[in-house]
Structures are given as C-alpha cells and as structure tokens.
Amino acid sequence: MGRKRWDTVHIGRDGWLFLTGGSNSVMDQYGRGLRRWWHLRAWSRLIEARAARAARLGIRCLHVIVPEKLSVYDNLTRDLPYDPARASSRVLARRLGRCPAYLDLLAPFRAARDGPVPLYLRTDTHWSLEGCYLAYGQIMRALGAVPPADIAERPRFDHERLMDLGGKLPEQPREIVAHASLQRDAVRGFTGDLVAEHEARGRAEDLHVGAHVVYRNAREGVDPRRVVLFGDSYAHFTPILLTGLMAESFAEVHFVWSANLDWGYIERVRPDILLFELAERFLARLPQDDFDVGTGRRSAG
Template sequence: MAQTGARGIAVGRDGWLFWIGRKNELVDLYTDSPASRRLLRRWGRLVGTRVRRARALGATYVHAVVPEKLAIHADTLDKPFPSLNDPPGKRLGRLLAETEAELVDLYEPLRAARAEGPVYLKTDTHWNHRGYIAAYRALCAALGVTPAKHVLAATGETARFVFDLGGKLKPPVDETYFAHAFPRLAQRSEANALVQLRETGRVAGRGGFFVGSRAVMRNPEAADPRRIVLFGDSYVFDQGPRLTAMLAESFAEVHAIWSAEIDWAYVGAVKPDLVVYEIAERFLRRVPTDRFSVDAFAESRVRRELNPNLVERLRRLLGLR
C-alpha cells in the first residue's frame, strides 16, 4: 500500500483508502505476536466476566467484532499485510469458543456479501448499504429473530459525500454511494444530554461528542418483544440507517449506548433480555475496565461545553497554567 500525505491512511488499488494508524497500530494488532496474544487473552477474560455478570442480571451477553475493511477487501491492497486470513477478531473468536460466550461472526457474512460487490465504502472505514444489510442479517440470526422485511427491502438514492478517510486527503476525495432508507416503525422515546447537545447543532463538525451518547428506541409493532441494551461505536449509533435503527425494527425496545465500556448499573436498572456489544476490530487495542456511568459521563461532557469558563477556573485553581 502506498502511503498518502495523510498519516495513518494508506491507498490500495483504484483509490481504495484504509486506516492503518499513525504508528502502524493496525499492523501491530494484526501481527500474531506475544503482545497481541496477551491482549486477546485479556479480552477473553473480560468477555467471560461479562457473560457471568449479564447472566446474574437475567440477560444473555452477545459479543460482535466488526472486521477491518482490509480484511474483507484484501483484493484491493497492493502490498502484503500481516494475518489477513487470521485477523485478531477471528483469533479472539477461537478463545471465546472455549467459554460460554456468544460471539457473532461477521467475517463470513461480509465475505459472502463481498462476492456480490463492495461491502465497505471506498473512502471510509464503515460499511456501505450491502455491508449493513449483511451485518444485520448475521446479528438477527445470532439473536434468534427474523429480519424485518421492510429493512431488507430498503430503498434509497445515489448521492456523493466526502467521508472520513477521503476528507483527510489533500485535496479531499468524495465518493458516490447508495444512501439506503427504510420505513421506521420504531420511535425514539428518550435521549440523554449528549445526544440533545449534538442535535442543537452547537458542536456540529467537532469530535469528542459521541462517546457517552444514549438513546432508547421503542417499537410496539416489533415481532420480537425482547429488550436489548446495545453498546457499540459508530457502526451502531451514528445517524442514518445503522444497526440501532435496523435492530429497532426487529425488537420491541433497544437501548443504544455509544461506549466501549459497559455501564452495569444501567443494565441492572433496565433489566434487558440481551446485552449486545459491538466493537470495531481496531479498537481491540484497548481492553475496557467497565467502570463507567453513561449518563454521568454525558452530563459532565455537556457541562464542560456549556460552561467553558468553569474549566478555565479549575485549571487556574489546580495550577495548570
């Protein structure tokens, strides 16, 4: 892969862009080394603990790793990359197979869908419409629910947009993509302070206002009456027809939280049937502690934004300037 002017991004054939990390973090993660094996063993122990904690609360814990784009679109790479046939998410899956953990395999469904066409956006780290449908089908199969027909029959239109990786190049590179949509039977019934702040437009275009987001979707017409608490990242929570919106068309109640940490107090209060955890493979580099309160974090983040003078006063009191 030829490195572009933007650090951490590599270019494959025909303009395909990949995140590899500014210090080759993805290479280190993918390489089967003593360090990566220790990391995955720590994840295995964490998932085992989560399975037991969820069971004690009357819920089933389900774990899903989103493969890196280069593992699925290896045919677009122009240089070798380590362990593409045995990525870290797959290696973690083998560790979890020795436990009672429920792991959703997204590799094979995405690779199967790849035979029909691209499943990731060319200039972004996220799936395109085909990838989201494949992941939704796989999750529904793992969770024992029939995919909603109106989600699978999604319609939409072709549009152009400058996505994340393309926007980091000079000049920026945009992409034509299919913006799919489906009728929404589920309705949002609740959103925390961080979601509400973003929706005011005050922090539009700024990072750092996503982790800690929480929203609740309810769907009285759903075929499955179960309640889900869903922890994940931008594959789950961001605007548009992503996994929160899709799963909310299948289940009666979905609590979506943008966090790699699990808020066990929240889970205990909601009493879900399922705790579903999604994480992008590149984020396996850090093992969470699960010491997290989503709404306390969100409210603190909003206060800091709305009261910048308070932060400045605290810095002075602490002698930080």
C-alpha cells in the first residue's frame, strides 16, 4: 500500500500554516513502521558515534534538532490525522535521554508554546525570533555558557514579508516578522567563496548548502571557546538568527551550511565545541558525513 499524498500546506486555526508535504514528506515522519524505527535508530547511533569521535579529539559535541511546527503547535491544526507524540524529535529524545550529545528542544518548546509571543512564524516553516532565543538559551545552558547580559535587548524592527508557506497559497498572505540587530561585537573574519560570489551578485538569499563564514569576537569577557556550527536556515550564515547569537557569545564561531560533517575541517580547526543544528523534517535523510567545506559540496565517490 502506497503512502498517502499530502497537500504541501495545511491551513490551521487563526491563519497558522503548516508544512505537511514537500520533498521530505513531513507527515510521514509521524507514522509507524519498522522502516522508520530502523531509520531513527540509525540517527541515534550516528549522534553517539559523532560524539565519541569528537571526544577523542577533545571536542564537546552537541546535536540540536529544531522541532517542526506540527510537533509543537498541534493545537493550532485542524483535524490533521497525526499524533505529535510520534514526532521524530520526541523519539530521539527518548532514545538519547542520557546522551549529553543530544539536546531536547521539543519539551521546552511545547512548554512555552502558549506564551504571549509565538515561537514560530504563522506563515513560514521557521521559528520566530522568540523561538530562536529560546533555543539559544537552552544551548547556552547545555554548554555551560553565559549569554551576554544585554543579548535580549538588542534593537528590534518589524518588516512585512511574504514567507515560504504563505507564498504557496493563492491568497499570498503576508506576515509582519520581527528581526533583531544582533551583531555588535562579532566581526565576520572569513567569507567563503560561495558566500562572496552570491553577495557580489546580490543573490545571498539564494545560497543555502555550502555557505561558510567565520565570526570572531574580541569583546572583553567573551567566552574564549571556539565553536564550529554545522547548521541550516534556522542558524543561517548572516548574523540574524542562531549563528548571530552564538557569534555574540563566543570568541570564534565557524558556520557551515550542511547536514553532513567535514571531519577533515573539524580536525584542522580543532574547536572546543562542535554544534550540529538541523530542522526536524531533514531527519528524513541520514547524513554520510562526506562534506567538503572547501568546495561547498559533498565529496564524490
């Protein structure tokens, strides 16, 4: 029996939009079955293996999976036949509950979902600024780090935009999105070729996998540790989300947009912290850790 074909976007309550289909078959990630069990087991083993390899290099390793909106805000959907208790991030949290290399964001996100400011954007797949701040706080606590005292007070501004899920609907609903001017002390000290090329053409927003930048922070009292962050659009190479928050908090932050690690790069940089961030829907694919930071793509062969 074939899998059910879901619409790409689900229209929930009060104008909330949810990704349900797409290339990662989001709704299928809340299903049952032996294949899914083995897949998440492989993810658990990969996380443990990465942490062990990092430890042999004297590196602290932390994996952060950003929960899907469906996993957090099931109360804002309309009659979707799925069980958020079967979310991949929840399964991994149960499997890796005693593993210091895995940080559970789903529990704190669900605990905070009824707060005054939403943790995700209504018409987009991504977290809001508040959601990013919440994740950042959890990460800093797990790493034994102290955020800059004024990090939550950086200047904010609003901008009305057509977001990714809204753009898939005929009505094209727009949303007012809050941004923060996070960058103050950190300076981008290195720009990879792909980022430089896209920025020179005014096409930085089109760049995803392969983006590579390094931020350095000489602020007095900054955490002296070096961080290598492999992440995606929830972190981003521009200092507007998680990467920006980390760059304001640590002496050196390397960002690489990739779900696959480059162990050669990690061994050359020898960071104190290896941080891995990934959106839950991308758990659909198990990394092979064959990325080449220099070329911005996975190695051939």
